[in-house]
Amino acid sequence: MTIPEISRRALMKGTALLFASTALARQALAQAAPSGGRLVVAADSEPKNLNPAIVASNGVFFIASKVVEPLAEASFDGKDGLAPRLATSWEGSPDGLSVTFKLRDGVTWHDGKPFTSGDVAFSALKIWKPLQNLGRLVFANLEAVDTPDDYTAIFRFSKPTPFQLIRNALPAVTSVVAKHIFDGTDIATNAANNALIGTGPFKFAEHKPGEYYRLTRNENYWDKDQPKLDEIVYRVLPDREAAGAALEADEIQLAAFSAVPLADLDRISKIDGIKVISKGYEALTYQLVVEINHRRKELADLRVRQAIAHAIDKKFVVDTIFLGYAAASTGPVPKNAPEFYTSDVATYDFNPAAANDILDKAGYIKRPDGNRFSLKLRPAPYFNETRQFGDYLRQALAVIGIDAEIVNADAAAHQKAVYTNHDFDLAVGPPVFRGDPAISTTILVQSGTPDGVPFSNQGGYANPELDKIIKQAAQTIDTGARTGLYRKFQQLVVADLPLINVAEWGFITVARDTVLNVSNNPRWAVSNWGDTALQS
Numbered sequence: 464m465t466i467p468e469i470s471r472r473a474l475m476k477g478t479a480l481l482f483a484s485t486a487l488a489r490q491a492l493a494q495a496a497p498s499g500g501r502l503v504v505a506a507d508s509e510p511k512n513l514n515p516a517i518v519a520s521n522g523v524f525f526i527a528s529k530v531v532e533p534l535a536e537a538s539f540d541g542k543d544g545l546a547p548r549l550a551t552s553w554e555g556s557p558d559g560l561s562v563t564f565k566l567r568d569g570v571t572w573h574d575g576k577p578f579t580s581g582d583v584a585f586s587a588l589k590i591w592k593p594l595q596n597l598g599r600l601v602f603a604n605l606e607a608v609d610t611p612d613d614y615t616a617i618f619r620f621s622k623p624t625p626f627q628l629i630r631n632a633l634p635a636v637t638s639v640v641a642k643h644i645f646d647g648t649d650i651a652t653n654a655a656n657n658a659l660i661g662t663g664p665f666k667f668a669e670h671k672p673g674e675y676y677r678l679t680r681n682e683n684y685w686d687k688d689q690p691k692l693d694e695i696v697y698r699v700l701p702d703r704e705a706a707g708a709a710l711e712a713d714e715i716q717l718a719a720f721s722a723v724p725l726a727d728l729d730r731i732s733k734i735d736g737i738k739v740i741s742k743g744y745e746a747l748t749y750q751l752v753v754e755i756n757h758r759r760k761e762l763a764d765l766r767v768r769q770a771i772a773h774a775i776d777k778k779f780v781v782d783t784i785f786l787g788y789a790a791a792s793t794g795p796v797p798k799n800a801p802e803f804y805t806s807d808v809a810t811y812d813f814n815p816a817a818a819n820d821i822l823d824k825a826g827y828i829k830r831p832d833g834n835r836f837s838l839k840l841r842p843a844p845y846f847n848e849t850r851q852f853g854d855y856l857r858q859a860l861a862v863i864g865i866d867a868e869i870v871n872a873d874a875a876a877h878q879k880a881v882y883t884n885h886d887f888d889l890a891v892g893p894p895v896f897r898g899d900p901a902i903s904t905t906i907l908v909q910s911g912t913p914d915g916v917p918f919s920n921q922g923g924y925a926n927p928e929l930d931k932i933i934k935q936a937a938q939t940i941d942t943g944a945r946t947g948l949y950r951k952f953q954q955l956v957v958a959d960l961p962l963i964n965v966a967e968w969g970f971i972t973v974a975r976d977t978v979l980n981v982s983n984n985p986r987w988a989v990s991n992w993g994d995t996a997l998q999s
Contacts, residue, residue: 524989555626559940689993743982744969772811
């Protein structure tokens, strides 16, 4: 799945310019040196809530992770794949009922107040557990956080909670916010959700809607050698073609999350001074899935789901829609999660003839118009690839006599239709695997999720055996036994097809050669960029 880095390392000297509409001084953009300078980055969206303690999503992390820090970050070479941030160590008790964090001394918030264990306890109990989209699962059994001193936080759980889960979740779910900013307020509406105050290497400076976000150097950052940059400016460029053009013109220096269209990568990689990098997304694997509404009589029939799986040519999807920048999926856990992944699952080879035969034998006979029945198909609007796969899936289903009507909508309308109103038969979704199946994967198939929870099982699927395994794994503290349960989980999901996993992919970063220390951790785009630098 990892693509070799494409790079032309001849240095192009030039002045980085923002468009006049950004209202930023052009002279400052030319200041690029290893000890400072302004990095201008493409951003394709403007999150409504920028607080990563509440909304743990890549769109939020992309900006906020430079300002608000987690207890630990993902690492290529750190112990258990982690590097310390606000915590310097973490240890789980043998009974799974507590985890002790030792915290970093000498850290201050951007407003000058000291960071303490009280901030961690407040964040965990008042935000991560009750409010955060991911934390409410990870910390479901968290009942207290003891703070015997300013630099120790002891998480106490009402039921055994796997340390493996807590450890794997640290980068995504433990963004710490300041108690003195949020305590006693309506947390959901606090202005600090969009004017961030953190402990990170950069301070939040300003946001001009529709134009840019600007972050500035934290002169009092706890790592005295960081940050290297003076400023980071995120230019709002919703059009991916515009990001590529801005890079070529040296108006921006970096575009992450495949902001440059895949179709342009080969050409842009040949331009002097530009490098194309696939590394740095290993802990952010996106999965292309077909979500299924099991309330629909035909789709509640396993034979129909099997036929749909046989109708999808995964190789075509990888080669044509993703241009090779992806891999075919075997199930709900991606291959680059070796701690949990197993290939010992059922397979559904591309075979339209077999699919038609299955449907014929199941009694879904073709009508005179060649169709057996019709379905409503909603492709997620977030990426070009999800929309393109929707078009492909409609054609693939037509080959086996299923008439799929595509219904497109913007992100808000799509989420409401699929995850609240259940107004779909099939949907194309891009869930993210975040290091542990319990964080964001089991929710895709577990029954009982309330209406309105995005990226969850809103298809009405229920499998008591699968639910039992998910519940058991959530309280199994032995790592080997827990890993075994998740391998069984994969086998059951692929056998019963509550959803269909099609492909898995990471993203591509395109940057000028002047940008140093790019993609040096598995969540680089959503990490703090403290060591990122510019070479003049």
